[in-house]
Amino acid sequence: MKALADLRCKYLAVALCLLISPRDLKAWTQVFPAYNVGPKFSVKVLNCSLPVEGRQLRVLDISRNDAREIESEATDAQGIAHFKVTVPGKYFIEIADGHGDVAELDVRSDRSAPAALHLASP
Numbered sequence: 136m137k138a139l140a141d142l143r144c145k146y147l148a149v150a151l152c153l154l155i156s157p158r159d160l161k162a163w164t165q166v167f168p169a170y171n172v173g174p175k176f177s178v179k180v181l182n183c184s185l186p187v188e189g190r191q192l193r194v195l196d197i198s199r200n201d202a203r204e205i206e207s208e209a210t211d212a213q214g215i216a217h218f219k220v221t222v223p224g225k226y227f228i229e230i231a232d233g234h235g236d237v238a239e240l241d242v243r244s245d246r247s248a249p250a251a252l253h254l255a256s257p
Contacts, residue, residue: 167227169239173246178228179215180235182256186214190256191231194240198224207231230256 170176180187187210194206205226208216220226226240236254 167237167239169241170252171241171243171246172252174221174223174242174244175217175219176240176242176252177215177217178210179213179253180210180230180256181214181253186210186212187256188212188214190214190216190235192216192218192254193229193231194218194220195227195229196224197227197239202227228252228254230254 178192180190180192190210192208192210193204195202196205206218206220208218210216218228220240220242223242223244226242227237228240229235229237235256238252238254
């Protein structure tokens with residue numbers, strides 16, 4: 136009986152290895168919504184369609200590997216934070232505590248109208 140149980144365990148282990156074989160694993164990429172904005176833009180943070188006051192937002196420079204923070208603002212009573220990013224390029228904007236949406240920004244100096252975008256917060 137023990138030999139039969141050991142044999143079943145070996146077959147189960149082989150079957151599991153075949154199911155999750157490295158050759159079958161595929162890389163995945165998380166995609167964030169992307170926005171084209173000018174140097175001045177606003178972000179509104181909502182929870183169930185209601186504005187969230189006091190949430191800290193961060194703009195991160197993603198042109199390098201270290202994703203360094205370049206600006207941080209808190210939302211006002213209407214759930215809005217205003218930013219001014221003077222250097223065109225690719226950035227992320229996120230809720231600083233990591234709970235909520237993240238968006239990719241393409242800041243361009245040729246966009247003159249201020250843009251507004253929404254992030255959801257749990």
